[in-house]
Amino acid sequence: MPRFSLIVPVHKVQGYLPECLDSVLGQDYVDFELIAVNDCSPDGSGAILDEYARHDARIHVMHLTENVGLGRARNAGMERAQGDYVLFLDSDDTLTEGALTAIADRLDATDDPEVLVYDYARTYWNGRVSRNQRADLLRDTGPDVFSLADRPQLLDLLQIVWNKAYRRDFIARTGLTFPPGYYEDAPWTFGSLITAERIALLDRVCVYYRQRREGGNILKTVSRKHFDIFDQYRRVFDYVDAHEELAEWRGPLFRKMVDHYLTVLESPGRLPRDARAEFFHRASADYRARVPKGFTRPGGGRGHKYTMLERDAYTTLMSALAAVKARRRVKKGIRGALNRSKRGAMGAFYQSQLRLPLDDNLALFSAYWSRGVSCNPAAIDAELARLAPGMRRVWAVHADHADRVPKGVRVVRVGSREYWTALARAKYLVNNVNFADSVVKREGQIHIQTHHGTPLKTMGLDQQKYPASTDMDFEKLLERCDRWDYSISSNRFSTVIWERVYPCSYATLETGYPRNDVLVNATAEDVRAARAALGLADGTKAFLYMPTHREYQPGFTSALDPARFARELGPDVTLLVRGHYFYGDSPQTAALRRTGRIVDVSGHSRVEDLYLAADALITDYSSAMFDYAVLDRPIVSYVPDWDVYSAVRGTYFDLLQEPPGAVATTQTELLGLLTSGTYDTPETTKRRDGFRRRFCEFDDGRAAERVVRRVFLGEESLLPVVPFDDRSHAPTPAQALEPVERA
Structure with a gap:
């Protein structure tokens, strides 16, 4: 029988639940059971609980078939409790480090009182921590064990149940249960305190009480x-x-x-x-x-x-x-x-446009700070044209990027009168980053945040923990995010992160990434066309190299010598480089570029075409790995500076332990993998399969359609996701060439 039974009711907290569970499972005191009660949560909380339970036998998950509310969910958990003491923890709050040891020690020192009261602190999105304002009531000024008659001022503590440990036989003897309702803590808290004959105090913060910036608190x-x-x-x-x-x-x-x-x-x-x-x-x-x-x-x-x-x-x-x-x-x-x-x-003109009615038939698109037509917004734009051809669609593009806009796309130049008109009057605004601070969110406008990658590196509020990586104004960031109506997610992993690091009142749409639809639906002809556009001969093996930005480097420093790469891999291999122009000054690389052995694709407008053309991807910490995985082709993680990168920027998982394929930490090791072919083995395929199932969860080729039907056409439910094992994907370059060879 465990010493403690921790009861955690769970409902719509998928963004915070892992942190809550980790705070319990990471305690140095281990004699406990955790009873998690999934109160028919409509989000991914139940799946998160099941995943944790698979890895830790101390977790017992109860899935209720109907939503019964916080109090009755706690009652359900108490029916399963076996511990000497029952503790409650709300699923968006956390235990402090060493909390259970401190509680256990205090119970031992006070000869197992019926109720132990401990302290808490409020935590805020900006990192501020504020201890309970009545912490003075918990100071040791009197007997270690007492009844409420000796300290009636304890009634002035906040009426909460999760700052106390209750002896389970005391609960059974008094018959205390939680009633339904909003204020269910009051009968329990008052009833237990006035009834207990032996109460003890612990003057220590044991719980961090999260003050959610938006939503989450029914009392608000x-x-x-x-x-x-x-x-x-x-x-x-x-x-x-x-x-x-x-x-x-x-x-x-x-x-x-x-x-x-x-x-x-x-x-x-x-x-x-x-x-x-x-x-x-x-x-x-x-x-x-x-x-x-x-x-x-x-x-x-x-x-x-x-x-x-x-x-x-x-x-x-x-x-x-x-x-x-x-x-x-x-x-x-x-x-x-x-x-x-x-x-x-912002200008009198914009102000005048804001006073005019919204245009329900107008959608404004932007991507990557208005640098062109690309990514998820472009895929949504194309699907909107198919499903709602009457909708007028316009793109915001900076003047110096106008030459990158495909023919037939209507454009408004950023800063022009047409631009401010569209911003003020379009009902739909679609972007993969945030619009500028100066943009006013009008009542009735719908902002769709598509994002532009699955996060490996820390994002949003999590970047506060890594100040060397950013000088962001986080308050301004959240004000921009407050404009979102929808947040597009490609997997539950991203959903949990987005909802925690951007704590605003938007709805998450777990649709998959629209830009990845082509990686599922492309034909052999599409693959051949993508390779032909890059000048790749039929017998050429193409490796796409996509390094990401390092915040700790003032400028780009190459981690790969392309001349050595080309020399050791031979004439039948081409390196497609998307990133910085790090090889332009070398006569060797210039010659290799002229022969087509190295192709700079940094300015290529559609990265999806590069994915289709490449036989394999070489990357480091770029979100390209999550998208390319849809194709089920080899991925090599080249991470020579993992220790530095993960420490400076922070990451959500250890890429060395959970890679999408082969891993190299030196250039010699990387070249060895590529020349020997060991970048593509049964073991790397197994890793890739697990990676794909985790991060390509919703990418079944209909993501853009889901977004358009839900947001623009008003359909209430999303199209069902094709089961993972039933999905197809674009053929590999070798498969795409097979019909040509047979001919």
Whole structure:
């Protein structure tokens, strides 16, 4: 029987759940079981739990068949609990390092009390950590073990269950369970504290309480469900009435009830406007029904609110609150004037266009900071033309990249009047990066963020942990991300990361990457055409080399000598290089370029055509590996600086341990793999298969269609994904040449 049973209810937290689980499984104290209750979560949380459970026998996963809410999910977990003590942890929060050891040591030192109360700290998206404001209540100033009568001020701690360890036989003896509802912690917290005869304290932060920037907290949701608080306090007082020995707690609990009611009334993000008066009158009725004889109201403004509640003086209270709001509006007005001044810098023309109606039949596209027509936005554009030919489509492109735009594509030059008009009036805005800070998100506009790769390196807020890699203003970043309505994901791995590092109120569409559709659907003729456009002869083996950027290098330093590459691999091999012009000054490489042995494809507008043409990919940390894997062709990871790169930029997994194929850490090793053919073996194929199943999860050739049908055509459900083993992909160059050879 374990010492601890940790119960973790789970619902729509896939972006935070791995961090929560890791914080528990990484504890140095190991005598515990973790009971994770999947409360019919509609996202990938259930799959994440199952994956963790496969690797750690301490995890027990329960999958509920219907969503029952936080309290009843905890009840379900308690039915499975076997530990001496029960602990609760919300699935977007984390345990601090060494928390379970500290809790276990304190329980041992205090001879197993019925309840142990420990501390927590709030954590924020920007890295700020703020300890519980009433941490003073946990200081050791008195007996190690006591009842609440000795320290009644503990009732002033936040009414939460996850900052306490409860002895399981105490729970069974008292019959405590969680009721349904929004405020289910109140009956449990008050009931357990006033009943326990032996309480102990631990003056240590054991839980990090995540303050989610957007969504995730039902108490910050405007809804009539906040009327649930009346039922919960009815349960609190019913519990007291059923236990005569607890009658002394009516007064303190009455004060907690009134303070809680007033908090709900005064919080702007809870009650609908047309429900506030009704809530007040119900709160007033509870006040008068439960006020203890001889109750003394608190002093000051708080006491004045008690008086108005007792008298059911709704109008008087609202007038007082309105005065406070008026003062806030003055301050807000000043801020608004400053914001309007900033927007004025965008130009009077843009402002005038923002006042005109949206054009429901116009979609504006951009890719890579308006450098051309490419990537996921281009694939969506093409599919939109097929499925909704009446939709007008226009691309934002900088003037110095206009020559890269295919014929027939309508373009607006960035900065022109046409550009500002399109930004202001297009209903649909599609981009694989963010639009500029100056862009205003209008009501009714739909922003689609397609992204432009599966992340190996850290992204978004995770980059805060690696300051040497960026000078990004993260607050500005999130303001840009606030404009997103949809975030496109190619796999659940990306979904989890995007939702955590860009914590904004968008909907994730797990469609696959539209740009990869061609890698599934391309024909042998397409492969031959891609090779012919690059001047590749039929018998030539083409290796595509795509290195990525290093933040720690002031300029590009070649990790590969192309002249040596060409010399050792022979005349039947061509190196396609996409990246920096790192070989231009060498007479040897210039000669090799003239013979076609080295081809610079850095300016090629469609990387997908390069993928189709190449027999194999050589890359390092580029997201190209995830896309190229769709083709099921060999991939070589050439990572001579893995230790430095992973330390400076940070990565989400160890590429040396989980590569998509062969790995080389030196140029000699790389050339050995290529000359011997050991870059393509049964072992590398096995690695690639596992990699593809993980990262090409939704890439079945219909990603763009899914996006268009869901976003532009308004279809509610996404097209089903073709099972992985039933999918096809474009033929290899050798397979594409077979019909030609037979002829």
